[in-house]
Amino acid sequence: MYEDIKKKIFEKITEYDTIILCRHIRPDGDAFGSTLAMRHIINASFPEKRVFIDRDDETENLAFMGEEGELPTDNDFNDALVIILDTAVIKRISSKRAFTGKEIIKIDHHIIETDFGDISWVEPERNSVCEMITEFWSDFKDRLVLTYDAASCLFTGIVTDTGRFKFRGTSPKTLRLSALLLEKGIDFQSIYTYLDVKEYKQILDESDLVKMIRLTPAGAAYLFLTKEVIDKYKLTAETSYDAVKLMEQIKGSLIWLVFIENDDGSYRVRIRSRFVEVEPVARKYSGGGHACAAGATVYSDEEAKNLLNDLDLRLADFKKGNPDLF
Numbered sequence: 001m002y003e004d005i006k007k008k009i010f011e012k013i014t015e016y017d018t019i020i021l022c023r024h025i026r027p028d029g030d031a032f033g034s035t036l037a038m039r040h041i042i043n044a045s046f047p048e049k050r051v052f053i054d055r056d057d058e059t060e061n062l063a064f065m066g067e068e069g070e071l072p073t074d075n076d077f078n079d080a081l082v083i084i085l086d087t088a089v090i091k092r093i094s095s096k097r098a099f100t101g102k103e104i105i106k107i108d109h110h111i112i113e114t115d116f117g118d119i120s121w122v123e124p125e126r127n128s129v130c131e132m133i134t135e136f137w138s139d140f141k142d143r144l145v146l147t148y149d150a151a152s153c154l155f156t157g158i159v160t161d162t163g164r165f166k167f168r169g170t171s172p173k174t175l176r177l178s179a180l181l182l183e184k185g186i187d188f189q190s191i192y193t194y195l196d197v198k199e200y201k202q203i204l205d206e207s208d209l210v211k212m213i214r215l216t217p218a219g220a221a222y223l224f225l226t227k228e229v230i231d232k233y234k235l236t237a238e239t240s241y242d243a244v245k246l247m248e249q250i251k252g253s254l255i256w257l258v259f260i261e262n263d264d265g266s267y268r269v270r271i272r273s274r275f276v277e278v279e280p281v282a283r284k285y286s287g288g289g290h291a292c293a294a295g296a297t298v299y300s301d302e303e304a305k306n307l308l309n310d311l312d313l314r315l316a317d318f319k320k321g322n323p324d325l326f
């Protein structure tokens with residue numbers, strides 16, 4: 001059912017001389033990887049085209065994936081096709097200039113909040129945009145060139161967004177498409193090493209954070225990263241978000257979340273789960289995302305308590321219906 005949209009996108013790419021790619025702010029492996037891979041694919045397939053990645057922020061921890069390159073000028077946007085990847089919400093686009101392009105394409109796998117773009121290819125069931133781009137290349141294989149670097153970026157985005165093929169968006173198609181990437185001879189052991197190794201000091205700090213984990217009555221695990229904790233352990237936006245991973249192996253905790261204090265005293269909340277859908281609760285608290293991976297914001301301790309309570313009820317309910325499951 002998406003064949004027509006993909007065809008249209010392919011035609012637009014062939015039509016334009018200047019193509020500008022955009023991702024979301026604070027990029028993860030999927031956002032960073034899909035834009036970089038798309039640039040590699042278009043450059044290799046149509047060497048005469050100019051391809052840029054526009055962005056208002058940078059990332060250090062994904063630098064191993066490659067450089068985002070020269071920024072486009074304001075003029076470059078005038079006749080450009082702009083492709084926005086992995087971004088559901090306009091204010092999260094890491095480019096103030098994205099909509100000054102001539103035509104806009106959106107490629108995404110988040111639940112649609114506000115649709116935008118002249119053409120939009122959105123599949124909320126897909127685990128990553130990198131998987132979608134791999135399929136896009138595969139569909140137009142006779143016209144599109146997948147380079148080694150593109151394959152490495154796409155693989156990185158797939159493994160980060162699927163939690164190394166663990167999350168529920170992982171499908172037979174995911175593995176088939178990933179196999180195509182491995183056929184390029186990519187060095188996946190190095191990719192995993194870049195993604196997974198930590199400084200010894202960080203492991204020690206994390207052991208302190210682990211001691212701050214608490215459980216709700218039904219077993220949902222949570223962690224409060226107050227300003228004080230953030231300062232003490234010098235946590236960045238990324239390492240704060242990553243703290244949610246410290247809880248995923250606790251038996252019986254099918255929901256786990258981290259509260260990260262903002263400067264104004266509100267908390268960003270990152271919620272993860274297995275089997276239990278948490279997105280509706282995230283949406284109730286100024287957030288959203290995927291069924292089992294969502295974000296929210298709470299503006300008071302009271303609201304934080306209510307959110308925990310809502311998730312606790314959800315988990316208790318789920319466990320009642322599935323008494324044998326963990």
Ligand SMILES: [Mn+2]
Binds near residue numbers: 031128161
């Ligand atoms: Mn993604």
